[in-house]
Amino acid sequence: MPTIAARSPRRPPAETRRLMLKCIGELLENKAPWEIRASHVAAAAGTTQPNFYSHFRNIEEAIMARAGQVWDLYPVAELAQLLERGLNSGDDEPLQHFFMLTVGFWCRHGGLLRAVSRLSGDENPAVRGLRHHAQYPLISLCEAAVGRAQATGNLPPSLHLSLAANAAMRFLDEAASHFQIMRDAGELSSETIAQTIVPMFRRLLSGQ
Known part of the structure; x- marks a missing residue:
């Protein structure tokens, strides 16, 4: 309250x-x-x-x-550093930190962010604009990762870079937004959830 x-x-x-x-x-x-x-x-x-x-x-x-204020608090610089380190190496630890930092953001503001989606959904340009502006540096890094995977044959060349990158980020956001439910309902540890989500996220972007 x-x-x-x-x-x-x-x-x-x-x-x-x-x-x-x-x-x-x-x-x-x-x-x-x-x-x-x-x-x-x-x-x-x-x-x-x-x-x-x-x-x-x-x-x-x-x-x-209020949603505009909250997205301004999104720790994009720190997230971008972790994402770049994780995607440019085979080390999952930076990506696990990336995921848990995203979890923290959703745990603090999830009620509001879910309310925005319920009210207007992604069809509303204002909603798309808030999220896209906040996550643009991360989406750009994801696009680069998809492009590298296409160049090495690990992902199909038919994939649309921006669409694939946005889908990967949405997957991670959805997992983060439901983190508490997954943990409490399944009696899973934070580490177990992160260790499951992160390889799936990496595979979406690298094909490996």
Whole structure:
């Protein structure tokens, strides 16, 4: 449950907006997007429902605004270093770290990110834009790996580089987003999950 902020009539509008966006992310950890009302967000942020509508047209707009903030927190530089090391060697350890770092991101923000997908799916250009902008350096590295595998005959030349790279990243994101469910339902260790997912991810990109 989100922490209820104390109501303050003197709070700057920017701070009120920040609190409402923070609260909507917290609410989405336990509720589906269609279960959340403007009044819920306003109460959690210590403000009023009319004040919510002075910042956002509706709940969907607020969710998308928070999603933009969250994707800005995506640790792309560190992920890119790990991915490059892992793909340019036969060592799975960097890729396991890459996967677990992705897991951490999804564990912190999974409710929000899944809500965005539920609301609008990938048909929405805004959703595609947020993810693509955040993951572009990683997708580029994946494209290069697929290209190398095609050149050596390990992957079919008919594969579309961008499509294959995006599919591999989506596979990893899906595994990361369901990591807690897999671990808890199957009573699996984090190491077991990573050691299973990483070779599959590598094979998607290298054919080996």
